[in-house]
Amino acid sequence: MVRTQRQRQGGEPAVGGRSLLRRAGAPLVLLGAGGLMLGAMFLPVLQNSDATSTGYQIEREQQQLDDLRAKTYALQAQVAELGSASRIQQEAARLGMQPAGRAVDVTVKVPAPAGVSLPRSLQPTPGATGGVDSAPPGAAPVATQPADQSYPPGDAPSATPAPTVLVPTAVPTIVPPGPIPSVGPPPH
Amino acid sequence: MATVSRRAAAQPAQSATWRIAAVALVLVLSAGGLVARLVFLQIVQHHDYSSEAAGEHLDQVTVPAHRGALLDANGFPLAVSVATYDIAVDRKIWQDAAIAQRGAQALAPLLNRTPEQIRSLLGDATTGPATIAQDIDYNTGRQIAALGLPGVLAQPREKRVNPEGDLASPVLGFVGRDGGGLTGLELDENSLLTGLPGSDEYERDALGNPIAAATRKSVDPQPGSDVVLTIDRTIQQMCEQELKAGIDKTHATGGTCIVMDPNTGAILAMDDEPSFKLSTLDLSADPQGEGFKNGAVTDTYEPGSVFKLFTMSAGIDTGKVTPNTTYIDTCQVVVAQRVFHNWDYSCNGPTTMTTVLVRSLNLGTLWLTTKVLGPDLFYKYVRAFGFGEPTGSGLSGDAAGILRTNADTDWSLADLASNSFGQGISVSALQMITGVAAIVNGGNLMQPYLVKEVRSNGTTRVTQPTVRRRVISSETAATIREMMKQVLEANTLAPVPGYSAGGKSGTAYVPTVATKGSSGDAYAQEVTIPSYIGFAPFEHPRVLIYVKLDNLKSADFGGVLTAPMFSHLASEILTYLDVAPDRPLPAATETTAAGR
DSSP: OOOOHHHHHOHHHHHHHHHHHHHHHHHHHHHHHHHHHHHHHHHHHHHHHHHHHHHHHHHHHHHHHHHHHHHHHHHHHHHHHHTOHHHHHHHHHHTTOOOOOOOOOOOBOSOOOOOOOOOGGGSOOTTOSSSSTTSOTTOOOBOOOOTTOOOOTTOOOOSSOOBSSOOOOOOOOOOOOOOOOOOSSOOO | OHHHHHHHHHHHHHHHHHHHHHHHHHHHHHHHHHHHHHHIIIIITHHHHHHHHHHHHEEEEEEOOOOOOEEOTTSOEEEEEEEEEEEEEETTGGGSHHHHHHHHHHHHHHHTSOHHHHHHTTOSOOSSEEEEEEEEEHHHHHHHHHHTOTTEEEEEEEEEEOTTTTTTHHHHOOBOTTSOBOSHHHHHTHHHHHOBOEEEEEEBOTTSOBOTTSOEEEEOOBOOOEEEESOOHHHHHHHHHHHHHHHHHHTOSEEEEEEEOTTTOBEEEEEEESOOOGGGOOGGGOTTOTTSSOHHHHOEEOOGGGGHHHHHHHHHHTTSOOTTOEEEEOSEEEETTEEEEOTTOOOOEEEEHHHHHHTTOHHHHHHIIIIIIHHHHHHHHHHHTTTTSOOOOOOTTOOOOBOOOTTSTTOOHHHHHHHHTTOSOBEEHHHHHHHHHHHHTTSEEEOOBOEEEEEETTEEEEOOOOEEEEOSOHHHHHHHHHHHHHHHHHSTTSOBTTBOOEEEEEEEEEEOOOOTTSOSOOEEEEEEEEEEEEEESSSSOOEEEEEEEESBOOSOOHHHHTHHHHHHHHHHHHHHTTOOOSSOOSSOOOBOGGGO
C-alpha cells in the first residue's frame, strides 16, 4: 500500500502540530496585542515629544528671526549714520578736500579745434556692428548729431565736424568772478 | 373587624408614602438646584469662567510693530528705529537679599555699573517694577534675558535714531518713551509710521514660560510705513547753515528759512531758530513743550513790505492799475487820523507801480488800497492768497494768522492803509511763501506739503500736488514776476550769479505789547524783522526761497541783511540741482581767441 505524502510526513503529528500552533498562537496574539497596546500608548508620547522638539525649534528659529531683524535694523541705522552728510563732510575734510567754490560756466567763442583722424589700425572695419559702420573706408569717424536736437540762433555748432579725438589746445583763460560792486542807497 | 384592621394597616403605609415622597421631593429639588447651578455656571456664565480659566494658564503679550523710517527726498534716512531693551527689576522679588545680590552681580558687568549702583536704582519702594536701564543695545538685552535671573524683566523696545544728527530737528520732531510721536512729523505722520502691533498668545508653565508644544496663537506685527519727505537733506543743510550764519552775523534772536518748489508746493527745506536740537533733547527743561514747535508753521508776525506783492497783485488782477500806472507820491498821507509816510520819508511825486515795488514805497500801496481797490476787493484777494486760514499742510500748529477786515467791528481805514504794506496783519512764514508761490507758478495757490511718498509692503503712494484755488490770472502773475525781477535787479545784493531771478525784500516793525493805559497799537522802532523772498531761474522757476531774521536791533533793512542770504542760498541750491545758468556770470567769463 502506498502511503500518502501526508502519511509519510506523519498524519497524526499534523493534528498535533495544529494544536501546538494553537497553543503557541495565543501568546503571539497576546504579544501582538500587547505590542499594539504599547505602541498605542507610546505613540502619543512620541508625537508629543516630536511636537515639543518642533515647538522648541520653531521658538529658536523665531528668536533667530527676531535677532536677524534687529541686526538688520541696527545695520541700516549704522549705514545711514556712516552716509550722513555731516560724516561725509568730516571724512572729506580729513582727506584734505574743500567745499567747491561757485560753479563757473564758460562760454568759449573760438572755433573748435581741428579734428585728427584715428590711426588706420584703430578705425572700425566696414560692416562691423555698431559705431560708424556706414563710414567709407579711410574716412575719419564723425560724431553724429541727433536729428531732433535743435539749437537756438547763435548757438549752433561750428560747421567744422566735431572729431572724436581732440588734440588738447591751449586752455582758455577763465577769469574768476570778482565781488559784486555795491552801489546806490541801501534797498528797503 | 377585618375592615378596621385594613384601615389600621393603611395608615402607616400612607405615612411611609408621604415620607418617601418628601424625601424624593427633597432629592428632586436638590438635584434640580444642582442642575440649575450647573446650567448657570456652565451655560450662563460659561464665557466668564472659561476666560478666567484661560487666564490662569494662558498668557498674551503684545508684539510692538517696527516704526517706519522718515527718509529725505532722495531716500537718505532722517529718522530710523533700532531694537533695544529696557531692563526692569521686580522689587518684591528682590526683597530677598540673596536674590538681589546674585542678580545685581550678574547684571553689573552687562550694564557697566557696580552691583551697589544697580541696587540703589530700585529706590525706596518695596513693590512694583523699577527700570534700571533704558535703551540698552539689543545683544546685551538678549544676554540678560537669557540669564533668566529671578525678578529681572528684559522688555524689548525700539529707539529712534537720527542719522543726520540735528538736521531738520523742528520739522522731524521726536517720539516719546512709548514710541509714539510727540512733535513734528513724528507726530503728524504717527498713524503711518506706527504700523499695527502683533500679539502672541501661549500656554505658560508654572514659571510663566511658554509651553513649546501647547496651543499658541501668534499674529505678526505689521511694520509701519516708510515716509519719504520732500525735504532734501543737502538743501536743508544749506538752508540751516545760511540761517545760522545770518543770525550770528546780525545778532538776531532767531530766524526762518524755507525753500519751496513753487510749482508744486513741495517744501525742500525748512528751518526755524531758535529751536530744540534732537541730539541734546531735554524734555524736563521745557515741561510745557513750548520750545518743541516748528516756528515756521506755528509762529506769526507782521510780514512788512514783502506783503506789497499781494497788494500789487490785487491791483493788477482787477485791472485797476498796470505797472505803469502813476500816482502822486506826497511826503505823507493821513488816514483815519494816522500819519503814514514812506520808509525813507521820501517824497517822490509821480511814481509808477513798478517803482512802488522797486523802491518799496508804503504810500504807493496805501494809495492803491485806499483810493483804488477799497477794502472789499483788497481783503478778498488777501483771503484768496491764503491769509487768515491754515495752509492745509497738515503740520501741527498750522497757524491761520490774524487778519482783521472791514467786517470786524474794531477795524478802521488805518488798518487798510497799514495792511497794504504788511503791517497790522499777522501771518506765518509758511503762509507767506505759499502765497508768493501762487504768483511765481502762474496764479495757483498750492497746498504746501512735506510728504512725498509713503512706502508700505512693497507699494508706494505718491503725493500729488494739490491746487487749492486760482488766485490771480496767469497774465497778472507774469506781470508781478516781471516786476519782482526789476525789484531784484535794482538791489545789488540780491542777484543770483549766473541766473535771472525775481524777489522782494521786507522790513517789518514789531508791534509792542498792549499794556494798561496804552492801546498797544504802537511799534518798537528799534526792533525789526527783515526778510527776503525770491525765486530763480526767472523763466522756469525751480526754487522759491524765503529768509527772515527775528527781532533785529539794527539800522539796516531787509534788502541789505537778508537779500545776500537769498542770493548765496539760491546760487548754492541751483548749482546743487544742476540747473543750467541762463545768463553770464558777473565779471569776465567769456574768452575770445585773443584770450587764448
